[in-house]
Amino acid sequence: MSVTKRNEADVGYVEIDNPPVNAIGQSVRQGLLDAVRWAEELHLTRVILSGKGRAFAAGADAREFDSAPLEPHLPDVLNAIDESFVPWIAAIDGVALGGGAEVAMACRMRIMSPKSQIGMPEVTLGVIPGAGGTQRLPRLVGLAKALDMISLGKPLNAADALAAKLTHTVEDDPVEEAYMVNTEELGCIVPTWELPAPEHDKELLANARATIAKKSPNQIAPNRAIDVIEAGLSIPFHDALPIERAAFLELKIGDQARALRHIFFAERAAKMPETIKADPVALDHIAVVGGGTMGAGIAYALLNAGLRATILETDEDGVARALTNVEKVIDASLKRGLISDARAQDHRARFNATTDYTTVGDAMLAIEAAFESMEVKKDVFAKLAMTLPKEAILATNTSYLDINELAATLPDPSRVIGLHFFAPAHIMKLLEIVRGDKTSDAAIATGFALGKALRKIPVLAGVCDGFIGNRILARYREAADTVFMDGSSPWEVDEAMEALGYAMGPYEAQDLSGLDIAHANRRRQDATRDPNRRYIPIADRMVELGKLGRKTGAGWYRYPGGNGKVDDPIVADLAIEESHLAKRERTDYSGEQITERLVLAMINEAADILDEGIAHNARDIDLVTVFGYGFPRWRGGLMHYADTLGAKAIVARLRELSQEDAVAWKVSPLLERCAETGIKLADAAPSK
Template sequence: MTVTTKRVGTALIVTLDNAPVNAIGQAMRQGLIDVLTGIGSETGLTRVILTGAGRAFAAGADAREFDADPIEPHLPDVVAQIEACEVPWVAAINGVALGGGCELALACRYRIAAPGVSIGLPEVTLGVVPGAGGTQRLPRLIGLRRALEMIATGKPVTAQQAEAIGLIDGIADDPVAMAQYLDIGTLELAERICDLPAPAPNEQAIADARALAAKKSAGQIAPLRAIDLVELTSAASMTDGLSRERETFLDLRTGDQARALRHIFFAERAAKPPNWLQAQAPALDQVAVVGGGTMGAGIAYALLNAGLRVVLLEVDQEAVDRARINVNKIVDASLKRGLIDQAGAEDRQSRLTLSDDFQAASGAGLAIEAAFESMEVKRSVFTALEQALPRDAILATNTSYLDINEIASGVSDPSRVLGLHFFAPAHIMKLLEIVRAQATSETALAVGYALAKTLRKVPVLAGVCDGFIGNRILQRYREAADTVFMDGSTPWEVDEAMVAFGYAMGPYEAQDLSGLDIAHANRRRQDATRDPNRRYIPIADRMVELGKLGRKTGAGWYRYPGGNGKVDDPIVADLAVEEAHFAGISRVDYSEPEIEERLVLAMINEAADILHEGIAQNARDIDLVTVFGYGFPRWRGGLMHYADQLGVPQIVQRLEVFAQEDPLVWRVSQTLLDCVEQGISLAQYRGSDR
């Protein structure tokens, strides 16, 4: 049973029990209706106390039901009956109360929460709006501006914040006990939210919410529709508002954006060790990090945040001092943002050791190398780690491109070696590519997955190739962008097209942020193995020759006068015209949709090759990599989900047209051809499971 009841004196305690998070599915809704139906037979009842089993009150509706037709009883009807019940209901919010859970609480006359619980309406993050009265009841309870802050962004509040804004009536360590001892007078005076007056209009709050949605949720439908519904509460009746809300919810739940966001929601939760991985990871207490630059310091701080002891190793005392400065910068930034307090900062510092002696890490069960991207450097680091660490310690490299098999070949037991590819900033970005080399043991992989769980990162298993999953797709993305640039566009036109598609920034602005010298060094590494028949675009090399390395030099693809915002640089546009002239190319004028199509199809085709080669296990993993590591718009569901929305046959048709321009670069992936032949989607494609 997903709803249980217990009579205690004059109180009926109703417990939502659907592990792990008490999702509100059809069985739970029916259980609540049954409770409501049976209340009339209860004598001497003064209150009904609604709470949750385990650590959750209720974490919202069961999203798995959204792809099917709504099933009775509907949550709005359950909420309405709770609100109308003659016996007052009290929400004893013992744990997280999100979405439908929050709406159930709003139906109650009185709300008590345990300290630190989260309460909110995050529906817009799944491409819908609250569907059981949230947009109409919350503004009446806490006012228009505060309701907009919660509903249009989807951000929850803590119990303390909820009490401050009037969302709950009190905080108690045991909210059920407090609910039992509330005096009858308090309950009788508590008003139903539906009887509260409509909130006063607030045009400025509405305008601010729209501006924030345009900035933070560009391209997304649900936040703007949610703002419309909240605005409606000032002018419409409760009945009309609830009707409009339900209509909007049902319309959005079957839309492409909601489906895409649900896909990523479930994909993230399915990012776990594969079924064939049976090894158990040994417990980790101390981890060594080699290299205290930006990446190494970020990795070290992520480990410290997870409560681990960290030894940060460098080559000499001067480098140790620089590493200490880098870590301290992150600590100071976290303090300023309120992410940690002074005690938390001191605790992290107490668990950090910095040294230029590798023996300082002799007790580490895992080492993560984040040194300079050079095979010679990395192999020397692994030799030193092998000498200093226990024989069963796992040795990981954070390399972005280098061959992990070659790195492992210099270790006496290469089964200890794997890749743990973090993304900058490592203490913030959620993706962790776990790279399996030829000899990597299952124990080493288990350690990688265990670390991802400890760090609360999204793990994706990848095979060894140049760039693994994400950087390999990124390389093709940039190559396609450079080709479009040289053949007829400008960097700002390319960037504008991809921002319109849903990226936070385009490929050229992103390169300016990271530095053009980084990509230049990678191109030089590839010179010896580059296919001479593959077209090479030299514009970026000329940029480096001119010293235009990005933001750090004040000029890259854009100019940054005074260190402020970017401005277009006509010199850069002229470089493309020159190079096209030298190559005998007649430039064309690409439209925004044409730019978007070329760059996106280039990525899809490359990703399909990655599937065919077994570098990625499935299309879902590529979606996770592109969303969590490379800024692909989450509301499009990831690269491969979006490809399936376009349709594989249509993609193949367009790629064949592009292949007439360049048969090598636009060669259609065998995976796409196989999908067309078999009549399946990329999501259904199955290569090797190991």
């Protein structure tokens, strides 16, 4: 049964029981509607509604969104609860999100436990509340709070919900408290649908739209939510519901909603392969080698997960730097209210930085985050192998280097795995778990166990230069540099990619990370670079001029006074000069042409990555591009977006581009197979 009910002393206890998160599918809706009739037939004094397990109800069952709506529809169920002569009380312990929050708001009263959350994150799935949420929430919390909650999709904790008057009280045992509510008090609470709508406020609505334009550009659902809320301010409650429902049903089948659902399910499917049967090693104490920005971020992420972390450095100056870097992250978290003073002290108590490798003799996992040099990393691994237990896993955070070469220096290469974090490591959700030729199942299991402990999104990758993400990034930058040299400017390229949905384009992003980092990687590749592949030297000229990005006040852009970026005509002149030296005729590319070239370059490279077995499926590439490299989530990730374009169209255009440069634009065999057979990239399998 998805909904259970029982009657004790004229009090009905109704419990949603649809594990794991009590999603409100058809059976739950039917169960709730049946419970309304049951309670009325028995003339119960109240119904106490709760959720079994760790959730009250975590929203609608998104798996139903690709099909026609099934009766009973949630708006009808909630109207029945809201209008029933038997008052319902929502006893919320855990999350009440989306449809779950709508169910709670249809109840006469809401009681939350201290650890609970309530919110309406529908816009994160490309839709809006579709069962009265846009109309009930403003009546309960006011227009300003409702606009914020619905258009941004951020939930409230119990304390904030109480302050917003979304819950009546916060108690440790909501069910028991619901039973104790005075019957007369409960009868005096006006049903939500009878509450007046807030006054129309043009300024609040305009501010909400301005916020969305800044935080969610190009996304349809947030603005539609604001429109529907506004429409309901001046008409009766029941007249507004069809407007909301029509908008929800329209958005549900749109491209953005499909893309966001794809990422939603891809994220939840990011788990260790079922073929891995080994157990992970213990993760109570973890060594981190290197206390720079990346190492400190990794250490803080470990501390935040309740683990003990020790940073190993080469000298006392390095130890001091590591201590300072970790303390900076702790202080920043304190200022943002992410941790309490007590928790900060607990973090400090579980952290140490030292030059003494013997202090980590009990650690079963070490993560190397030292300088990106094979010799440096080999030396670190040799020290770790001598100090840590023989069963300990040795992980490298390298972004590009050959893990097989590194592992080959150890007596037992099966201990070695890549754990590629993304900066800032304590914030970015992606974790590339890189499997070497000899990597053991225990090492892989440990990588996934760590990812789960840190609440990261784990993606298994094979060994190649750059793995999944940085290999695509390298091709992205190469295509951008080619467009730049042949006819555009960095700001035109950035503007085109921001129009696609990136938060920032490739040149502004490189200014943020530093041009010297990419320069060092190009020098590493000099000996193995294909002599037939065109090389764009502009970035090398930039480094020679000392234009390294924000840290030097100038890169692809200038940053006067440390403020915002401004275009730099010197950079544009460099491209014209190099183009002249290379005897290239420059072309005036449109924004659409720029976007097409950069996106097709990434898709083609990603298809090769999948064909070679570096990525195990297209879904993993989507996760990497969205959570590691800023590809717009609402487009579903790179490969999902490619499937919306169609393999035939992609191959046809790539063949045209290959006439310009047969090496850079060589069509991926996987794309050709998909074009010939009609198979989607989502369903394509590696050939190796």
